[in-house]
Amino acid sequence: MHRRLLLSRALCAAAIAATLAPAAAAEPEVLLVIKDHRFEPTLLKVPAGQRIKLVVHNQDATPEEFESHALNREKVVPAGAKVTIFIGPLKPGRYEFFGEYHEATAKGAIVAE
Amino acid sequence: MYATALIVFRESLEAALFVGIIAAATRELTGRSRWLSGGIGLGALGAVLLALMAERLSGWMDGLGQDLVNIAVLATALVLLLWHCIWVSAHAREMVQQARAVGASVRQGQRTPWALLLVVALAVLREGAETVLFVGGSLVGSTAVSGAAVLTAGALGLAGGVLVGAAVYAGLTHIPTRRVFAVTNLLVAVLAASIASQLMRAVAQAGFVEAGTAPLWDTSSWLSMQSPLGALLHGLVGYDAQPSALQALAYAAVLLLIALATRWLAPRPRAG
Numbered sequence: 001m002h003r004r005l006l007l008s009r010a011l012c013a014a015a016i017a018a019t020l021a022p023a024a025a026a027e028p029e030v031l032l033v034i035k036d037h038r039f040e041p042t043l044l045k046v047p048a049g050q051r052i053k054l055v056v057h058n059q060d061a062t063p064e065e066f067e068s069h070a071l072n073r074e075k076v077v078p079a080g081a082k083v084t085i086f087i088g089p090l091k092p093g094r095y096e097f098f099g100e101y102h103e104a105t106a107k108g109a110i111v112a113e
Numbered sequence: 114m115y116a117t118a119l120i121v122f123r124e125s126l127e128a129a130l131f132v133g134i135i136a137a138a139t140r141e142l143t144g145r146s147r148w149l150s151g152g153i154g155l156g157a158l159g160a161v162l163l164a165l166m167a168e169r170l171s172g173w174m175d176g177l178g179q180d181l182v183n184i185a186v187l188a189t190a191l192v193l194l195l196w197h198c199i200w201v202s203a204h205a206r207e208m209v210q211q212a213r214a215v216g217a218s219v220r221q222g223q224r225t226p227w228a229l230l231l232v233v234a235l236a237v238l239r240e241g242a243e244t245v246l247f248v249g250g251s252l253v254g255s256t257a258v259s260g261a262a263v264l265t266a267g268a269l270g271l272a273g274g275v276l277v278g279a280a281v282y283a284g285l286t287h288i289p290t291r292r293v294f295a296v297t298n299l300l301v302a303v304l305a306a307s308i309a310s311q312l313m314r315a316v317a318q319a320g321f322v323e324a325g326t327a328p329l330w331d332t333s334s335w336l337s338m339q340s341p342l343g344a345l346l347h348g349l350v351g352y353d354a355q356p357s358a359l360q361a362l363a364y365a366a367v368l369l370l371i372a373l374a375t376r377w378l379a380p381r382p383r384a385g
Contacts, residue, residue, distance in 0.1 A: 051323050055176060062254030063167070063246045069338045072328060072355050073318055075179065076243055078168040079250065084176030086320035089327055101120060101247055 027051045027086075032066075034058040034077065037102035048092040048112035054085045064106060068097035071110070088112070114258065114266040117251055121244055121270025123344065128156075128240035129278025130348035134304060135229055137285035138297035142226070152230040156237025163238065164245035180319035183239065187312040190235045191367075194305035197228040198371045201298060202378040244271075281349070302371045307351020309363040317357060325362070328355035 027050060033040040037060060046052045056066050058077040067074040071087050090112035099106025132153065139145045163170075163182070170178040248267045252260050288296050317326040333354035336343045346352035353360060 051320070051326075053320070060254070062250035065243065065247070069333060069354065072314060072353070072357070075318065076167065076171075076246055078171050078246065079254075081168055081171040082176055083171050083179065084320070085318055089323075091327075100123075101250070103116070 027053050029053045029055060032056045032108070034060055034064050034099065034106065036060065037064070037099065037105045039097075039099065039106055039108040042108040044108070044110045046088070046090070046110055046112050049089050051086055051088045052090070054087055055082060056085060057082045062101070064102065065100040066097060067100045068095060068110075070095035071097065073097075074100070114262055117248075117263060117266040118270035118273070120247055121267045122273040123270075124240055124244040124247065125271050125274030126277060126344060127348040128237050129274040130281055130345070131236040131278075131304065132233055133278035133280075133282035134285070134300050134349070135233055137282050138301050139226060139229060140286060140297075141293070148226075148230045149233060152233035153237050156234040157241055159234065159238040160241025160245050163242035164249060167242070167246055177319050180315055183315045184312065184319065186235050186239050187308055187315060190232050191305060191308045191312060193228040193232045193235075194301060194308065195367070195371070197226060197232075198298065198302055198305065199374045199378065200228070202375040205379055277345070298375070302368060303350050305371065306364045306367040309367040310351050310353060310356065310360040313357065313359040313363045314353075317359065322359065325358035327357060329358050329361055331355045 028047060030044055030046060030052060032044065032054060034056065056075075056077050058064055058079060058081055061079050063076055063078045065074060065076045066083075066085065071090075073085055073087060075083055075085055077083050087110070090110075092113050093111075095110045095112065097108055097110065132149070136145070136149055139149070167179070170182060172178060174181060244267075248263065251258075251263045251267075285297075285300070313322075316322050331354060336346070336352070336354065338344065338347060338352075338354045343352065343354065351364065356364075
């Protein structure tokens with residue numbers, strides 16, 4: 001019983017370490033900027049089939065919420081802040097995103113190919 | 114101004130639905146309004162604090178600070194809900210016996226459900242922080258619109274969210290008394306499952322897990338997350354148009370866990 005507990009604890013720790021450790025081949029990193037309540041660029045091309053690290057930098061003086069139903073991601077980006085959002089692996093296609101706080105102007109899409 | 118009201122409405126809807134369900138599930142408890150308001154107040158306070166810290170927080174852990182807080186909040190809420198469901202099952206026999214002995218309603222005199230109070234606080238905290246950030250940003254950033262207008266629009270949006278939550282609550286109170294125990298336990302179980310699903314999404318967003326994070330299916334052509342019904346179902350039962358395998362698994366696992374615990378711990382009919 002004692003040995004089994006130790007073993008399961010060790011396995012748990014190993015599993016956590018494995019998932020938290022940076023991937024051997026670092027995933028591609030793409031930058032998205034929010035400026036004047038718009039995204040720059042409005043079209044991002046990323047490779048399909050692998051995880052992508054999306055860095056969103058809000059250069060406005062007010063917060064924005066990055067949201068995408070297609071990607072199933074949403075995250076508030078405070079004014080001046082830089083946040084990281086992991087997306088994918090994506091099948092080839094077009095995935096739209098928007099800024100929830102300024103939906104009229106903050107729009108864009110990610111194209112995976 | 115309509116845009117502001119709409120955004121605040123959407124943000125507050127989820128928390129309002131949550132509170133409405135918990136309120137309905139605890140309808141029979143004495144003094145329930147007191148601790149429920151306490152939970153909401155605590156959550157609101159936490160939301161303001163969280164919003165104030167947001168800028169600094171978001172930069173932590175290479176831009177993942179906010180996700181970490183979100184994960185912690187969701188995980189805590191999940192554990193609390195699971196504990197509550199299992200506690201209720203374990204003590205169902207006691208409660209029923211007590212009620213029969215006293216001839217009173219099943220839930221009277223039960224102690225404060227701390228777990229649910231905390232869960233309500235956590236739900237209000239999560240959604241509230243986003244709302245405070247948004248309204249705060251609108252107050253600071255907008256030169257065209259007066260602060261009073263922003264606050265009024267925000268208040269209207271909040272009122273709208275609360276109204277929907279109250280409507281759900283009112284609807285749930287129409288359940289016949291003999292079914293109320295079973296139905297409200299199911300509601301809380303579904304809440305726990307939907308939190309588990311959201312937890313998996315947050316974990317994927319933070320990049321802690323890669324396997325099983327691709328969407329399993331896409332029902333947005335049938336029911337989009339942006340439609341009013343989609344948003345409502347998202348808040349009530351955790352509907353997601355494009356859940357990942359991990360999300361679906363977590364949802365099912367929590368329901369299964371609660372069902373099994375209930376079966377195992379529930380009072381058995383006495384022989385003879």
